[in-house]
Amino acid sequence: MQTQPSLDEAADRLEHNATFVGILPALMIGALLVLVQPVVGVLVGLALAVGWVLAVRARIAGAPQRVTDGLGATTLSPGSRPRLENVLEGPCATSGVVAPEVLVVDSPAMNALVAAGRDQSRIVLTSGLVDQLGRLELEGVLANLLGRVKDGSARYSTAVLGLLGPTPRAAKMLGAHLGEQRSVLSDLAAVDLTRYPPGLISALSTMSSHGTELGDAPGVTGPLWLAPATPSGSVEPVGELQPLSLRIAVLSEL
Numbered sequence: 001m002q003t004q005p006s007l008d009e010a011a012d013r014l015e016h017n018a019t020f021v022g023i024l025p026a027l028m029i030g031a032l033l034v035l036v037q038p039v040v041g042v043l044v045g046l047a048l049a050v051g052w053v054l055a056v057r058a059r060i061a062g063a064p065q066r067v068t069d070g071l072g073a074t075t076l077s078p079g080s081r082p083r084l085e086n087v088l089e090g091p092c093a094t095s096g097v098v099a100p101e102v103l104v105v106d107s108p109a110m111n112a113l114v115a116a117g118r119d120q121s122r123i124v125l126t127s128g129l130v131d132q133l134g135r136l137e138l139e140g141v142l143a144n145l146l147g148r149v150k151d152g153s154a155r156y157s158t159a160v161l162g163l164l165g166p167t168p169r170a171a172k173m174l175g176a177h178l179g180e181q182r183s184v185l186s187d188l189a190a191v192d193l194t195r196y197p198p199g200l201i202s203a204l205s206t207m208s209s210h211g212t213e214l215g216d217a218p219g220v221t222g223p224l225w226l227a228p229a230t231p232s233g234s235v236e237p238v239g240e241l242q243p244l245s246l247r248i249a250v251l252s253e254l
Helices: 008-034 038-061 063-071 082-095 127-132 135-150 153-164 168-178 182-194 197-210 219-224 244-252
Strands: 101-105 112-116 121-126
Touching (some): 008 038, 038 063, 038 153, 063 101, 063 112, 063 121, 063 219, 082 101, 101 127, 112 135, 121 127, 121 135, 127 135, 127 197, 135 182, 153 168, 182 244
């Protein structure tokens, strides 16, 4: 099955470009000041450049937490949901992804989100999804989320949204790098890990019939969810998710 190429390089370029955008004006300001006060100009230019570099790095590094903070989710305590912890071990081992931080948001909706940085990732699961999916269904969902971490798409999406928010520029960048088939490709990557398409098919079917929308989900998190978390048209579209019915149909052909 075909999976997405890694987007880690795209995430690196995004960070480099964001850094360069600020460094160039900083150096220009310093160069102008050098004409008047050479020492002051050099110090100011360096200070502005270093400050910008540190600010960009801090913003990107903190993006996974920042884009998930508004969800009202709580960190999973060890032993509080042993079935979830046990199921997570399999996809982590198969994918080679370091175990993510797991958070649970108390909601009857059935949905899941993944946000990632260079060295960390966070997955957010609704209590409705954790409590009502069977073991094989839950494994398929977790494999989908971890697959996005592995191929860099979660990191790239998180960085774009962390820097730009739900803007037309962010939508253009996500569309250009993720493509229209992002959701389907993530599903295919998931069944590559589990070797059991019926598990994810059943999970998506159950989610579709039960409902995936969280009334208070911040619009900026939209592209990071497994399925649509906000009503269509309620926020500016940034990285549209493909309908569950289409994804189910594709997986059913495997």
